Amino acid sequence: MGTADGRVGTLLLDSPRTIAGVRAAEVVTELVAAAAGTAGPSSRALRPRVIMVVGNGFELRSWSEPLLAALGSFPLHVVRQPGLPTPESVARLAHEVRAHRADVVVAVGGGSVMDTGKAAAALSLRADPTPETVVRACEDEAETSAAPPIIALPTTPGTGAEATPFATIWHREHGRKLSLRGPGLRPVTAVLDPDLLIGLPEAHFVSCLLDTLAQGLEGAWSVRADERSEWLGATALAESAELLDRRQVGLGSAQRHAALLAGHLAGRAIAIAGTTVCHAMSYSLTLRHGLTHGHACGLTLASVLRYNAGVGDDCADARGAPRVRDAIARAVRAAGADSVEALAGRIEALARSPALPPIPDIRHDAPRIAAEALTYDRAGNNPRRMTVDILTRLLTGITERDYAR
Numbered sequence: 001m002g003t004a005d006g007r008v009g010t011l012l013l014d015s016p017r018t019i020a021g022v023r024a025a026e027v028v029t030e031l032v033a034a035a036a037g038t039a040g041p042s043s044r045a046l047r048p049r050v051i052m053v054v055g056n057g058f059e060l061r062s063w064s065e066p067l068l069a070a071l072g073s074f075p076l077h078v079v080r081q082p083g084l085p086t087p088e089s090v091a092r093l094a095h096e097v098r099a100h101r102a103d104v105v106v107a108v109g110g111g112s113v114m115d116t117g118k119a120a121a122a123l124s125l126r127a128d129p130t131p132e133t134v135v136r137a138c139e140d141e142a143e144t145s146a147a148p149p150i151i152a153l154p155t156t157p158g159t160g161a162e163a164t165p166f167a168t169i170w171h172r173e174h175g176r177k178l179s180l181r182g183p184g185l186r187p188v189t190a191v192l193d194p195d196l197l198i199g200l201p202e203a204h205f206v207s208c209l210l211d212t213l214a215q216g217l218e219g220a221w222s223v224r225a226d227e228r229s230e231w232l233g234a235t236a237l238a239e240s241a242e243l244l245d246r247r248q249v250g251l252g253s254a255q256r257h258a259a260l261l262a263g264h265l266a267g268r269a270i271a272i273a274g275t276t277v278c279h280a281m282s283y284s285l286t287l288r289h290g291l292t293h294g295h296a297c298g299l300t301l302a303s304v305l306r307y308n309a310g311v312g313d314d315c316a317d318a319r320g321a322p323r324v325r326d327a328i329a330r331a332v333r334a335a336g337a338d339s340v341e342a343l344a345g346r347i348e349a350l351a352r353s354p355a356l357p358p359i360p361d362i363r364h365d366a367p368r369i370a371a372e373a374l375t376y377d378r379a380g381n382n383p384r385r386m387t388v389d390i391l392t393r394l395l396t397g398i399t400e401r402d403y404a405r
């Protein structure tokens with residue numbers, strides 16, 4: 001059991017229990033039995049009922065058959081979640097979880113699949129989950145606790161959704177990003193199987209790497225950051241360093257492992273510290289300009305990095321500006337860069353990777369993106385004060401050089 005580079009093991013960290021470097025199909029039955037509190041799949045009287053949530057293209061991936069065969073030893077129902085989580089898709093899946101009387105939810109996919117599975121599991125205890133129930137639960141900030149346990153198997157490296165106690169839900173009609181949060185949303189187990197990244201399109205990988213970099217830096221500089229989140233963020237950046245300088249398309253085994261681990265640790269960092277203004281600005285960029293989540297976060301990251309590194313009297317962190325500047329300096333070093341500018345330049349180049357769609361001209365929409373960003377509570381986690389004017393200037397500057405000529 002394990003990968004070619006021999007990096008196998010259980011990460012000794014808080015919940016979720018994280019198992020890295022294993023083949024998912026070889027461990028998943030044992031993990032389901034453990035999550036359900038039964039004696040294992042051979043115990044016929046106590047066979048847990050399983051819902052597996054998968055994304056588009058699941059059956060085309062080389063690892064899907066062994067995974068299905070392994071989970072087929074349980075009463076299994078497979079549900080597809082295409083696209084971003086919405087109140088409708090979460091309510092629909094919550095109904096399926098109820099109808100199947102699922103004891104365990106296994107989410108196999110990227111951030112959208114995992115977030116839908118987490119939210120649906122948490123809301124499946126409600127008698128009649130509807131899209132309105134989902135929206136209300138997000139708006140009321142209702143804390144969900146008891147729910148069928150979730151086992152998360154990320155197939156993209158970077159969202160960290162397998163580690164966080166929250167789910168992002170997109171309310172397109174209202175043009176808003178909603179959050180459902182609570183201990184019931186945190187998976188009990190995360191399985192980091194590098195083989196699940198085989199066949200990942202380059203655009204997904206680059207987008208995920210940008211999300212990892214954003215979450216690593218935000219987890220380090222947030223006003224809610226502590227020693228643990230800073231360490232997790234810096235370690236995620238250190239694991240990402242080699243990937244940042246990657247010259248070829250495609251990932252070797254060691255790189256797949258590094259990417260998964262980096263994404264996971266960055267996810268753990270934001271589970272502690274919360275995200276900041278890059279994520280706050282990303283939601284409008286996704287909803288109105290169609291950027292993927294990672295691309296949307298990465299687009300503003302270099303500018304926010306430079307801005308936050310210049311923090312002084314306008315510091316929003318009660319611990320003071322030196323703490324923020326030191327945390328940023330440590331994160332920059334961890335990423336293998338010798339200056340803020342060097343790291344910012346690499347991030348800017350990555351956000352303009354030929355693998356990604358061209359960056360849209362956001363200058364005309366900058367004031368609206370800025371105003372909306374400040375309505376998300378995570379904007380308040382930024383360590384340097386932000387205003388609509390400052391954010392507007394920052395956003396306008398980002399695409400100035402792309403569209404000025």
Ligand SMILES: [Fe+2]
Pocket residue numbers: 159211215279293297
């Ligand atoms: Fe993110």
